[in-house]
Amino acid sequence: MNLLKTSYTFQVSPQSVDFRYKITLPALTDLLLTAAGYNADENGFGIRTLQQNNSSWVLLRLAIELHEFPEQYEELSIETWIHDIGRVNTSRNFRIRNNRQEIIGYAISNWAMIDMQTRRAIDLNSLPTIKACVAGDPVPIEKPAKLGPVEGEPFEQLKVRYSHIDINQHVNTMRYVEWISNYFDPVHYTSHQLKRFDINFMSELVFGDEVVVTGQSTEQHEYSFEIKGNNNTSCRARLLFQPIRPSL
Numbered sequence: 001m002n003l004l005k006t007s008y009t010f011q012v013s014p015q016s017v018d019f020r021y022k023i024t025l026p027a028l029t030d031l032l033l034t035a036a037g038y039n040a041d042e043n044g045f046g047i048r049t050l051q052q053n054n055s056s057w058v059l060l061r062l063a064i065e066l067h068e069f070p071e072q073y074e075e076l077s078i079e080t081w082i083h084d085i086g087r088v089n090t091s092r093n094f095r096i097r098n099n100r101q102e103i104i105g106y107a108i109s110n111w112a113m114i115d116m117q118t119r120r121a122i123d124l125n126s127l128p129t130i131k132a133c134v135a136g137d138p139v140p141i142e143k144p145a146k147l148g149p150v151e152g153e154p155f156e157q158l159k160v161r162y163s164h165i166d167i168n169q170h171v172n173t174m175r176y177v178e179w180i181s182n183y184f185d186p187v188h189y190t191s192h193q194l195k196r197f198d199i200n201f202m203s204e205l206v207f208g209d210e211v212v213v214t215g216q217s218t219e220q221h222e223y224s225f226e227i228k229g230n231n232n233t234s235c236r237a238r239l240l241f242q243p244i245r246p247s248l
Contacts (some may be wrong), residue, residue, distance in 0.1 A: 001084045004018060004135040005081040007097075012070050019186060020071040023076075025197060026177040029049045032107055033059070033173060035078040036092055043133045047167070054116045056168050059109060060089060061144035062181070064197045066105035075099045081135035088112055088121040090130070093139045106139040119204070145198045147236040150226035152216025154181055160209045160229070171205040172232075180225045180237050183215045191219065192241040199237040205229040 016027035038059070040046040050056050070076045077097040084091050094107035111123045122128060166172040173175055176199065205211060209229035216237075218224045225237040 004038060004133055005137065005196040006039050007077050008076055009077050010036055012072055012074050012076065014072055014144070017072045018163065018189065018193045020189065021072045023071070023196060025064075026174045027177045027180050028064070028066070028069075029177050030174050031076070031078060032064070032080075032094055032109070035094065036109065039080050039092075044129050044236060045127050045133075051116075055113055055122055056116055057111050058114050058168065059173055059201060060112055061110040061200050062107065062173075062198070063109075063141060063144040064105065064107040065141045065195065066096065067106040067195070069193070070098060070104075076104075077101065081137060082130070082133050083108070083136060083138065085124055085131060085134060087125065090124060091143075093137065095139060104130055105143045108139060108141065108143055128197060142195075144200070145238065147198060147224070147238055149222045149233075150214050150216055150236065152226075154212045154214050154225070156211075156213035158211050158213075160205050160207050160211060162207070164205075165207055170207060170213075170223065176201075176227060176237070179211075179227065180215070180239070181211045183213075183223065183225065188241075190232075191244055193244050194239060194241045196240040197237070199235060201235045203229070203232055203234050205234045212217050224242055 010031050012023050016023050018024050037046060047056055079095040081093055082090060083093045089110055089112045092109045092111060095103060096105040098104050113124060114121055160171055164171045164175045212228050215223060215225045221241045223239045226233060227235045
């Protein structure tokens with residue numbers, strides 16, 4: 001079965017919202033990656049298939065733009081497809097709709113397939129079926145940005161524990177997003193809405209690593225982050241907010 005572009009419907013659970021009853025950025029990221037996994041599985045190159053050859057997908061970069069955050073119990077629809085394929089990485093796009101089927105956002109992700117033993121990227125030509133699944137449909141947002149070093153102050157220090165790691169034996173993507181999201185207090189989230197989120201992954205964090213999370217305000221309503229493990233940069237991120245205008 002060849003499902004080039006497929007939509008998946010999710011209900012925003014109580015565990016997925018914050019104090020405003022709106023979906024959190026980590027929960028939204030989780031749903032995007034879940035939709036990507038479903039589509040890859042249905043087309044024959046999902047993680048379960050790759051694991052038979054001791055390989056897996058890893059996320060390299062992600063960009064999300066959203067102008068409306070769904071609320072608790074609301075249904076949202078995530079449409080996803082492969083945009084293009086290179087030798088060692090591929091890009092996957094997303095279109096996000098609310099329960100009225102109105103488009104409320106887009107996302108772009110970049111992925112690599114790695115050998116689970118060597119942790120090195122594998123030539124995607126070894127997946128001949130994936131080329132037949134390229135829809136090639138762009139979305140109207142900028143590609144995930146390449147982010148530079150951050151010189152801000154550390155605001156979180158922790159050690160990688162059991163609950164942080166996933167089936168790839170490294171820190172789960174949502175944990176990174178949670179650590180970054182915790183930079184802001186409830187007052188900020190009450191008065192600002194996230195407009196765009198970029199994240200770049202450079203190296204893995206594994207069990208026992210000592211983690212330092214650094215953040216800084218770089219421009220008005222824009223914040224940059226860097227997460228290091230044992231003094232090595234693991235990821236960088238950028239969040240762009242817009243002020244929420246008081247209701248008249």
